[in-house]
Amino acid sequence: MAVDAAPPVAKTPAAVSAALTETEVRVASNFRGARIVLYGAVFGPSDTPGDVVVIVRGPEQPVRIARKVRVAGLWLNSRPVVFHGAPGFYIAASTRPLDDIARFRTLRELNIGVDHLPIRAPAEQRVETRYGVRDVVVSSLGPDYLLWRQAVVRLKEKTGLYAADERGVRFVDRGLFRAEIALPAQAPTGTYEADIILFRNGEPISVKHRTLTVQKVGIERTLYLWAHQRPWAYGIVSMLAALLIGWGASFLFRRR
Amino acid sequence: MDIYLPIAEVSVNAPLIVALGALVGFISGLFGIGGGFLMTPLLVFFGIPPAVAVASMSTHVAASSMSSVQAYGRSGAVDWKMGGVLAAGGIVGAILGVEVFRWLRLLGQADLVVALSYLIFLGVIGGLMLTESLGSILRRRRGQPPPPRRDRRPPWLYGLPLKVRFPKSRLYISIIPALGLGVFVGLLSAVMGVGGGFILVPAMVYLLRMPARMVVGTSLFQIIITTALTGILQAGRNQTVDIVLAALLLVGGVLGAQYGARASTRFRAEELRALLALIVLVVGLRMGLGLFFRPEEPFVLMQGMAG
Known part of the structure; x- marks a missing residue:
């Protein structure tokens, strides 16, 4: 009981709060992409605000990707592979490079960063027993699986649909931060999810969730x-x- | 001034697209061709998804052929009966072509087939036209007479059954080659996003031996029917026709075609043919040669139809 009665100032956990300046992006005939500005604040007892990561995720869009293979002197497309779990738009903006903010495992668990998106190709996977170990997930893409995965991210980055902005979140005043998200013209329509995560010492300690709709009008x-x-x-x-x-x-x- | 295309889902520079329409319209008026073979690759180059470019072009080609067919119709230069037979084949070809294109996209091989078709057909046609027109330019410079025209019609054309009389073209031939030609051009129109005039016109001259003054008008009539059907099928089956894109192209195309037709009177026929042959060859090589070089990016995202 004594713990609960402790002075609030010392025990109040740090928290993050944020708001989008626009919650609806209207795609009309003059649409050339949009810039979405997000403001937020970190409340907490300590002077060091910690690290803020802003993730904006578009609606899920399966990705069909093929590899160029050489057949009889010609460069042809291989059979296309469908990857699921890929958002149609993804940006991770942060105060510092993500690798400096948290460990690999934490980022992977929270799916933070383009390298940690939960993209997989279920049609290419099967579960089998290998070396006496049951339920091993094997991909028919073989050891090249990672190359395919990286290619999905790389090609999406090229069109501006995926991005990692290592300096995208800036503290403008003590505890007050601002992030700007660039939405390209080819961004898909639908509901976008924005997660604003406060990290301290490599651990996520506070999360705020916001939504944004992109629709044709x-x-x-x-x-x-x-x-x-x-x-x-x-x-x-x-x-x-x-x-x-x-x-x-x-x-x-x-x-x- | 940028404009967002609702079906292509990309933003394009409207004056640029209108200018593109005008340029291709000018070329098509100058040479009396549809210009689809030039427009579709240009649209893809400017970032329009290939499936949308191919499908929207059929709307554009149908409209621009419509604007020029009347001039030929008024001067009696359209063989409606032959055009009808060609169009009947074209309808079958278009239906097949839209389904084939859909199937190729599912297999991920649409790009390959489009690139190969451009390389083969434009390469062959461009090469033949260039040799022929350069030959006649050289002969005229040297003051030699043109070679005697071989009026012998290929005998196999006359051995076929189902002979029909075409009074306007003064022909009495089997409808099988004309139907086959129509099917082939219909297929190309759906797969390549072209009208197919560049195949149809030489085939009508050299294969069917139609009188030269009937050829262009009749081919335009066939192209209108085939591309109109292709456009409707592409919209119905694949939802890839972007009416805003087609309208932008039309504005430029209609204007350009008029100036092209006027400019064409200033050049000699064989010089025009040599120039067209060069354009055809360059487009064919540009589209097809990529297949032979190691791509910079070993992976490619397939547009649409995911899942």
Whole structure:
């Protein structure tokens, strides 16, 4: 009981709080990507604020990836492999490089950082008994499995959909931090999850969760929904419109 | 001024796409071709997903062919009956082609087939056209007479059954080669995102031996039917037709085509053909030669259709 009655100032655990300046990104015809600004604060008894990691994750999108293989002098695609668990967008912004903030194991457990995403190719995996050990997970991709995994991340990084920003979170004042997330134009629509994690001495001590929606609006949304819900009607109408434009254009120019 | 394409899900520079449409429109007006073979690779180069580029091009090609077919129709330069037979084949080819393309994408081999088709067809056609047109330019410079035209029609064309009379083209031939040609061009239109004029026109001249003045108008008629169907099928089956992209291209294309047609009167026919042959060859080699070099990036992400 005496422990509970201890003075609150000394025992209050450090906590993090954060808010997005925008919780809805609207994709209209002038959409060129967006910058999402996040502000947060670290409350705690000690003067050293610790490390802050901001993770923004887009909706999950399975990834199909193929490897270039040489067949009879030509570079062809191998059979594609489907990876599950890959978010359509992923950024890890932090105050310092993630490897300095926490140990490998902690990062892996929390899936923090592009190297620790829970991406796997279940269709290529099977469980078998090896060397008398049961339930060993083997991948038909063999020892190259890591190469495939890294390629998924590398190619996504190239398009700006995955990123690790080692200096993306900055303390602007004592305990007050700011992070800026760049959302490229090809970012998928859907619900995004933002996790703001406070680390101290390599351990996560406080987490805040925020959500963000990215959605098409206006004419973009109408056309997209139409093309996907009534594809045949969309196809016929757009073809008729195109033919009509072509037909009209020839009259327009004949009169001159 | 950037604009977000709802189906391609990328942001493009609108004036750039309109200018691209105008450039290809100018070339297509200049040479009397659809220009799909040039436009599709350019769109992919500017970051449009290949499946969307191929499908949206059919909308664009149909519209631009529509705008030029009337001029030919008014001057009686369209053999509707032959065009109908070609189009019947084209319909079968387009249906097959859209399904084949879908299946190739599932296998992850669509890129390969598209690259190989460009390399083979554009390489062969471009090479033949270049030799032929350079030959006639050289002969004219030296003051030699053009070689006698071989009017002998290939005998196998006449041994086939199902002969039909085509009064406008003054032909009495079997419809099998015309149907086969239509199927083949329909397939190409769906797989390569082209109208197929670059195959259709030489085949009609050298294989079917149609009169030269009927060829372009009739091929345009066939291309409208085939690409209109391809576009509807691509939208219905694959949801890859981006109407905003097609509209942007059309604005430029319609204008460009008019100026191209006017400019074409300033050049000699064989010089135009040599220039077109060069463009065709360069595009074919650019698309196909990548297959022979070690890629910088050994892995490739497949667009869409995941899972």
